[in-house]
Amino acid sequence: MVSHSSLPSSREVDVTDVVAALPSLPAVARTPSMHPHGPLAPSSSTGSSTASSSPTHSKLQLSGDSEKGAEIGPWEGYLDDPLPEKTQGHLFRNARFQIMSLYRRLFGVVFTVNMALFIVACVRRADAMYLGQVAIANFFVAILMRQDYIINAFFAVACLAPQSWPLWIRRILGRVYCIGGIHSGAAVSGTIWLVLFTAQGTRQFLHQDHISIPTLVFAYTIIALLVGMIVFAYPQARIRHHNTFETVHRFCGWTAIALVWCLVIFLLNDYRVPGQTLGRTVVGAAPFWLVLVMTWSIILPWLRLRKVVVRSEVLSNHCVRLHFDYTNTHPGHFVRLSTAPLTEWHSFATISVPGTPGFSTVVSRAGDWTSTCIAAEPTRLWVRGVPCYGVVRVTPLFRRVLLVATGSGIGPIAPVVYAQRTQLRLLWSAPSPRETFGDALVDSLVAADPGAVIYDTRKHGKPDMVKLTYRMVRDFDAEAVVIISNEPLTKKVVYGMMSRGIPAFGAIWDS
Structure with a gap:
């Protein structure tokens, strides 16, 4: 894995640092399920891939070279890794962490x-x-x-x-x-x-x-x-x-x-x-x-209900990125969006880039409303209230954190990676990340965290996220895990870590 010395410092990453680093940084890829609501990265339009055939840090290699055959990544052989025994008795830990x-x-x-x-x-x-x-x-x-x-x-x-x-x-x-x-x-x-x-x-x-x-x-x-x-x-x-x-x-x-x-x-x-x-x-x-x-x-x-201007950027037939400039947000914020304010609202995590005004959010296909939003490319949407904090806000409480995202769950995670308020390592599992979410997102994440592991499920299949997460916790010496994924996988990973004495935090779907 990546040595600790290769980590970015705890200062915030300036957007100019991110952009300047893009040409020389490789792209990565890796996998599984998708979070129903999700945002993206800095607001540059999708550009050409910066993939190259040479490895970057440690075992991490590029995801864009399909002709070069299967990749060898930091996950190589992880399925053979033994998981430590769960702490406490079966009944007690199930009562404590689940019931x-x-x-x-x-x-x-x-x-x-x-x-x-x-x-x-x-x-x-x-x-x-x-x-x-x-x-x-x-x-x-x-x-x-x-x-x-x-x-x-x-x-x-x-x-x-x-x-x-x-x-x-x-x-x-x-x-x-x-x-x-x-x-x-x-x-x-x-x-x-x-x-x-x-x-x-x-x-x-x-x-x-x-x-x-x-x-x-x-x-x-x-x-x-x-x-x-x-x-x-x-x-x-x-x-x-x-x-x-x-x-x-x-x-x-x-x-x-x-x-x-x-x-x-x-x-x-x-x-x-x-x-x-x-x-x-x-x-x-x-x-x-x-x-x-x-x-x-x-x-x-x-x-504070108002209709605001939004710039739509279609990333693929799976998701659209929406750019707003009516307010600034911080890592961990989410906003509520609607086309019919009296009947339905949808919450989406915001993506803010240090030094850049406004924010963006990614709407991924997960139902009628999101599908319509992707197809219609809205120019104005209703918002209400103020940006509100969610689970990823707790990341700076810990010295070394493994951020885990699947699919469009990268949305809430991305601004935390950019801000670098503590020592971080990113594990992102998604199907064809570049094709689905665009080069700009992948490149900016690698620029902010050169040791990021991006696992492409289309190439490697869906991973055992508990084992893969544990390997990265061990190799990065993480103090805690923060995960954004769908509900079943979030609960599985959180329980898999907590039952082994590793603090883990994920959404609880209580609203």
Whole structure:
């Protein structure tokens, strides 16, 4: 493999350095599956291949010389490499790394605390006002945990940890992208509290104790909406019917928020002290301010809804690269794009090049919307909110990182390779990378990481990514692995590394 001394320094790679290096650097190639959403590299148009027949570093050779026969790459003989035994017992490691992921553990903590309070409230026969306040507090947490600025703040704080900190601390901080477990835990808990509130409110109404009919009507309606949202948010339902999930979540959520406003006003009126005005009662109540912040949190991204100019660059019949200049992004960012902003949105990782304004993203064929986007070559698209951080943002927490991408998963990985904020090695597996994604991308990646391993699945077949990843972890002496691939392969590689004591991070498909 490549010696450590051949690594680029930890400074950011200037775009002029990248471009200047292109003519003298060879192209590589290597393989398997493709990530549904993906971006690309610096914004030069596809050029001619710079492949040459001579090897570059170590065993790495060029991918453009099909007439020279099979390549010999750093993966040669990797299938014969023995994998170390998995740590811990079978049941324990499966429970820890698969059944009880950090996302589910966060869900469990939030849910368990709520249920403990729930039991106490039932034993003490808390009144409807108390139950309603706790329900709204849970919805407040659930909504804020999906707010772009809050998510970015979590990532910013977690990634402040220096690389000198113990690995076990940085490994935990690196899972900051699992905070969605707090969102789902609070949302489900809030719904249960609302059911208890409605039951208690019905009881109090029958005893003519504060609660009025409008309050109950709003409560029952909100429960029906929330149950529908939870059903469609179940992971399997969300994957199979994602567009339906998104529509239900959006429109039922908006309706529920409007009804929560009505519920809060009528509930406060039901408990209003005689002689006190409704306005004074509302302004002095915590639920009013919680709902106000919740509503503002939902509205804020839509205040930044706009149609922006986009330059389309068709790379192949599989993908198109979209160039934007309305804002700048950083490694780890993703943006939401749409042609019909009220019905569907699609998230794509951004590719930023140090010193170059704007960003690009690659749309790969993965369904009706992406296929239409490739065929139509859009000139304007809708965007909303601000660029938001994703899993690859955690890369600088570690001293030496192996970045693994398959197919168009190179999109989120590419800007991290360019930025070089820590010592990196790239493993990219894709079918015919040059033909599919263009010479500019391949050349720029090799310029930023001369030791990059790009495995062409069309030439070499689909690899055993767990074994290949482990070989590169061992040879590069990587402290952690970050992978962007499809869901099954991501889970397989992450588990394969984590179960052997190697920190590994990949998307969790929780939105």
